[in-house]
Amino acid sequence: MTTAGQGLPSQGLHSQVLDTLGLAITAGDYPRGSVLRTDEIAQRFDVSRTVVREVVRVLESMHLVESRRRVGVTVRAIEEWNVYDPRVIRWRLAGSDRPRQLRSLTVLRSAVEPVAAGLAARNATPEQCAELTECALGMVATSRGQRLGEYLQHDIAFHRVILNASGNEMFARLGDVVAEILTGRTRHQVMFDDPDPAAVTLHVQVAEAVREGDAVRAEEVTREIAVGALAELDVLAPDPAR
Amino acid sequence: MTTAGQGLPSQGLHSQVLDTLGLAITAGDYPRGSVLRTDEIAQRFDVSRTVVREVVRVLESMHLVESRRRVGVTVRAIEEWNVYDPRVIRWRLAGSDRPRQLRSLTVLRSAVEPVAAGLAARNATPEQCAELTECALGMVATSRGQRLGEYLQHDIAFHRVILNASGNEMFARLGDVVAEILTGRTRHQVMFDDPDPAAVTLHVQVAEAVREGDAVRAEEVTREIAVGALAELDVLAPDPAR
DNA sequence: GAGACCTAAACGTCATACTTTTTATTGCGG
DNA sequence: CCGCAATAAAAAGTATGACGTTTAGGTCTC
Numbered sequence: 001m002t003t004a005g006q007g008l009p010s011q012g013l014h015s016q017v018l019d020t021l022g023l024a025i026t027a028g029d030y031p032r033g034s035v036l037r038t039d040e041i042a043q044r045f046d047v048s049r050t051v052v053r054e055v056v057r058v059l060e061s062m063h064l065v066e067s068r069r070r071v072g073v074t075v076r077a078i079e080e081w082n083v084y085d086p087r088v089i090r091w092r093l094a095g096s097d098r099p100r101q102l103r104s105l106t107v108l109r110s111a112v113e114p115v116a117a118g119l120a121a122r123n124a125t126p127e128q129c130a131e132l133t134e135c136a137l138g139m140v141a142t143s144r145g146q147r148l149g150e151y152l153q154h155d156i157a158f159h160r161v162i163l164n165a166s167g168n169e170m171f172a173r174l175g176d177v178v179a180e181i182l183t184g185r186t187r188h189q190v191m192f193d194d195p196d197p198a199a200v201t202l203h204v205q206v207a208e209a210v211r212e213g214d215a216v217r218a219e220e221v222t223r224e225i226a227v228g229a230l231a232e233l234d235v236l237a238p239d240p241a242r
Numbered sequence: 243m244t245t246a247g248q249g250l251p252s253q254g255l256h257s258q259v260l261d262t263l264g265l266a267i268t269a270g271d272y273p274r275g276s277v278l279r280t281d282e283i284a285q286r287f288d289v290s291r292t293v294v295r296e297v298v299r300v301l302e303s304m305h306l307v308e309s310r311r312r313v314g315v316t317v318r319a320i321e322e323w324n325v326y327d328p329r330v331i332r333w334r335l336a337g338s339d340r341p342r343q344l345r346s347l348t349v350l351r352s353a354v355e356p357v358a359a360g361l362a363a364r365n366a367t368p369e370q371c372a373e374l375t376e377c378a379l380g381m382v383a384t385s386r387g388q389r390l391g392e393y394l395q396h397d398i399a400f401h402r403v404i405l406n407a408s409g410n411e412m413f414a415r416l417g418d419v420v421a422e423i424l425t426g427r428t429r430h431q432v433m434f435d436d437p438d439p440a441a442v443t444l445h446v447q448v449a450e451a452v453r454e455g456d457a458v459r460a461e462e463v464t465r466e467i468a469v470g471a472l473a474e475l476d477v478l479a480p481d482p483a484r
Numbered sequence: 485g486a487g488a489c490c491t492a493a494a495c496g497t498c499a500t501a502c503t504t505t506t507t508a509t510t511g512c513g514g
Numbered sequence: 515c516c517g518c519a520a521t522a523a524a525a526a527g528t529a530t531g532a533c534g535t536t537t538a539g540g541t542c543t544c
Contacts, residue, residue, distance in 0.1 A: 012527075012528095013527080013528075014299070014527080014528095037493095037494070037495090038494080038495070039494085047528080047529090048528060048529045048530070049529085049530085050292070050295075050527085050528060050529065050530085051527085051528070051529090053292075053296060053495085053496085054295060054296050054299045056495095057256070057296045057299055057300055058299055058300055058303045061300045061303055061304070061327075061329070062303070067494095067495070067496095068494090068495075068536090068537085069493090069494060069495045069496075069535070069536045069537060069538095070492090070493055070494050070495070070535095070536060070537045070538055070539095071493090071494070071495085071537080071538070072493095072494065072495080073494095073495090078411070079411070079414070082326075082327060082328065082415075083411055083412055083415055084324075084326030084327070084412070084415065085303075085324060085326070085327065086324065087303070104410050104411050104412045105412065107357070107361070107410050107412070107413075108354070108410070108412045108413070110357065111353050111354050111356075111357035111358075111413075112350070112353050112354070114353075115349070115352065115353035116353075119349070168346050168349050168350070169320070169321070169325055169346050170325055170326070170346045170347065170349070170350045171349075171350070171353075172321070173324075173325055173326065254496075254497095255496080255497070256496080256497095279524095279525070279526090280525080280526070281525080289497080289498090290497060290498045290499070291498085291499090292496090292497065292498065292499090293496085293497070293498085295526085295527085298526095309526070309527095310505090310506080310525090310526080311504075311505045311506055311507090311524090311525060311526045311527075312504095312505065312506040312507055312508095312523090312524055312525050312526075313506075313507075313524090313525075313526090314524095314525065314526080315526090485544105486543105486544095487542105487543090487544090488541105488542090488543085488544100489540105489541080489542075489543095490539105490540085490541075490542090491538105491539090491540080491541090492537100492538095492539095492540100493536105493537090493538085493539100494535105494536090494537095494538100495534105495535085495536085495537105496533100496534075496535070496536090497532105497533085497534070497535095498531105498532085498533080498534095499530105499531090499532085499533105500529100500530085500531095501528105501529085501530085502527100502528080502529080502530100503526105503527075503528070503529095504525105504526085504527070504528090505524105505525090505526085505527090506523100506524090506525090506526100507522105507523090507524080507525100508521100508522090508523085508524095509520105509521085509522080509523095510519100510520085510521075510522090511518105511519090511520080511521095512517105512518090512519085512520090513516105513517090513518090513519100514515100514516085514517085514518100
């Protein structure tokens with residue numbers, strides 16, 4: 001099981017420069033249209049142009065920047081960024097864009113997870129059903145008594161299993177995103193309170209529905225969970241008029 | 243308006259090698275675990291190692307491969323690929339993985355678009371409403387008489403407006419995906435028949451609902467469109483047991 | 485003032501040398 | 515025969531310098 005999100009290490013000059021630059025760009029330090037020169041970057045980070053070029057190529061593949069002859073490396077508009085790139089997501093969640101990014105991702109999640117749960121009810125293997133039940137039980141067991149850390153782990157595992165069991169690779173790849181959202185929520189929001197008992201119950205019901213192959217109910221109940229997540233978001237970070 | 247999907251040009255050595263290698267890998271020519279050496283690649287394409295290294299770095303950022311010292315560049319399992327990367331999507335749609343990819347994307351679309359339509363009903367600007375109506379009218383006008391090409395353009399524009407009007411950047415970025423799906427459908431399936439009149443009506447109704455700010459109805463009707471798309475898929479490419 | 489021409493700036497590509505990490509082999513001792 | 519440690523080699527990582535190619539922007543002419 002993939003326990004860690006991809007690519008934290010930052011070992012090697014390449015990764016370091018990439019991380020720093022990517023973070024700076026996604027944070028808005030270089031507004032759209034800003035021009036960077038490879039030589040300047042090389043000097044600033046005290047690395048060779050070789051390294052810088054590779055970094056630029058990767059940033060370019062993420063559509064964060066565009067490199068053109070005689071002009072330099074220009075920062076693209078946010079509308080062009082590959083916002084599904086896990087690294088872009090991580091950068092934005094780590095930077096000043098975090099609230100907006102969190103909202104976008106939660107809305108995406110609220111759209112995807114119910115459908116994924118419905119598919120999971122049809123496609124889940126017995127092993128996945130067992131794992132799901134185990135996760136739900138774990139959530140129940142840790143839902144009281146300031147055990148938020150453990151609860152979070154079960155919660156993440158639960159949603160991962162659902163997404164994987166859907167049998168859709170696009171859904172499955174959102175596991176890390178959901179994990180990130182849930183982690184962020186626990187860390188920033190209700191660090192002290194125990195989780196909402198109603199939410200716990202809903203998760204148990206989803207596990208039941210999937211086990212019984214009741215796709216409609218699985219989808220319906222998951223949609224309720226999603227509604228809760230959205231409501232939570234509105235409390236935490238009120239919609240900035242858009 | 244972004245009319246073209248990103249990055250078709252393939253100008254420059256870098257892009258050529260990247261495209262060739264990316265296509266080959268996503269097509270499964272190099273099974274998971276295969277090892278490539280940069281020197282070999284350089285020789286095979288008759289380019290310098292510089293170019294190859296930049297290509298490898300980009301492939302690595304897509305999680306298609308992993309580069310390690312003393313061992314080489316190894317192809318990762320498909321479960322690790324960044325399947326939301328537009329270029330990966332294009333490669334897979336162009337290769338032998340097309341049916342599977344098309345199914346995944348259609349399912350994703352069927353989950354996202356209804357929610358996007360609901361949001362669009364709340365957030366769409368008057369201009370977007372007008373554009374939407376225009377698209378729907380265009381679809382009606384070209385729905386009879388073997389004008390599939392024109393119809394397709396209106397159809398694509400319609401869905402793009404919906405996704406953009408949702409106000410969610412993650413949804414908006416799926417515009418190219420939807421365009422690709424619709425294009426592929428027209429090209430491969432019913433090149434001769436006129437589009438289903440029922441589908442046309444549904445689109446008109448969505449435009450109406452959005453214009454009236456009726457989020458529930460917009461979502462509902464869009465969900466019917468999605469159901470149609472999924473059904474269509476089952477006819478064209480029967481579910482391979484998963 | 486408009487158009488053709490020219491220059492220089494920045495990226496793109498190549499070649500080479502050297503460094504670093506990691507794997508596999510070899511060889512020693514138990 | 516087995517295990518551990520020293521060692522050698524393979525491949526990527528990094529640095530440097532040179533040259534090619536494109537193109538923005540200035541210049542010159544008419």
